[in-house]
Amino acid sequence: MTDTALVVGGTRFIGRHTVEELAANGYAVTTLTRGTHVNPFADDDRVDHVTGDRTVDADLTAARDAVDPDVVIDCVAYRPADVEAAMTIFADVDAYVYVSSGAAYGAEHVPKREGVTPLESCTPVQAVDERDATYGNRKAAGDRAVFAAAEDGVAATAVRPCIVYGPHDYTERLDYWIDRVLTYDRVVVPGDGQNLWHRAYVADVASALRIVAERGEPGSAYNVGDRRALTLAETLETVAAVADADCTIVPAGPEALAAGGLTATDFVLYREYPHLLETRALADLGWESTPVREAMRRTVADHRAADRDGHEWDPGRDAEELVLEAAGE
Incomplete structure (x- = not known):
């Protein structure tokens, strides 16, 4: 039986490559987006689409019910409340992977290591602030939501890319x-x-998300960056x-x-x-970086x-x- 995957986001950069990675590895993929960007998979029979806003719980719930996903890759959770809602809505999936960020680290260690280097704090004001200055704070709070949910039995993990580059990079x-x-x-x-x-090639981020969904330990975070x-x-x-x-x-x-x-x-x-992430935990799952x-x-x-x-x-x-x-x- 084919595994089903729901990619929250999936038309622009990391999400787009993640859809391609999952489809190439035999998943039946559905994207959830608002439909404000061109859908590059409109003519791809391997990929379905549902329209919705990931910040609206009812839209996430409707997508869950329509797709019944085994795997959820959440590319566009930018507030801790987004992750907390997803932990409830997708509590029963086989794997939920939250796309966090290397910016979640709150200490300038070289390299930054999962479970060792402290994360950013996040105040209630920062949790709802959409400025770039609070991005790392919000991502760190999302990580903590993942860890807490895993303690309650949710198969949730986090992947922390550093600066991502590669084809379709709209940040330029x-x-x-x-x-x-x-x-x-x-x-x-x-x-x-x-x-x-430190930078991460986007196709490697996509493969990391798939591999963590398949092999990652719930409650864990995995750094991803060029080896x-x-x-x-x-x-x-x-x-x-x-x-x-x-x-x-x-x-x-x-x-x-x-x-x-x-x-x-x-x-x-x-x-x-210097900003450098250790990537050994991800490599231990069998992930490889493109030269x-x-x-x-x-x-x-x-x-x-x-x-x-x-x-x-x-x-x-x-x-x-x-x-x-x-x-x-």
Whole structure:
């Protein structure tokens, strides 16, 4: 008998890849979305769709009754109340997997380890706040809801991706850097280029969600990230290599950046303190990471085929030219 899976969300990025992963592995998949984005599976006989708002309990209940899922992958739970409601509505499924985040960690440890590194706290005000500043707090509270439900017998787990990249990435964070490498022969990198913000290839996140649903221990959280974490400079070097682009990476310290009126934090994917997640627990379940060069090759190919350039993250090429001049390039 075919297992059924309900993906809450499933048309844009992580959810889209998760649907593809589940369908490719023999699941009968249904997505639950509001229908505000184009459904890439509209013509895919393996994937059904129900319309609903995951923040409305009645819609979640209706989806549960219509699909009778064995597995639920919850990609769009952004408030602890969302997770708490799901714990009740999906209490009897074989596996519920909550998509949490590496931002749930509340201490700057290197690496951040499941069950060891403290999580963010979350006040009642933060629990209903939709600003980016409280994202990690809300995700951590969702983790705690999963843990509490597991103690009551719910087969619930959490998966914590770090920064996710790959095809269909609507955030366009990595697209900014890819565009720079493909467009210019000199690219400004803040600092010495050795800053590290761990990333996860989106197809690997999708496979992690499936594997945790199948093999994960209820009440556990699993980090997911590239098994080889690249610095920002190494990332651009890899982009240039797979794209066969002739590009010089120019590190720029505070003085050079100031010449263009910029600081290091004006550049997307810059993080002063290293962010690195341990992924051993996930690997112990049999999960494998795509080699970063291959992941980047696919990402660059998708970038070239898509209409994305990361312009919203652009600090301004005129400003960068002043930085390059100050840096002696």
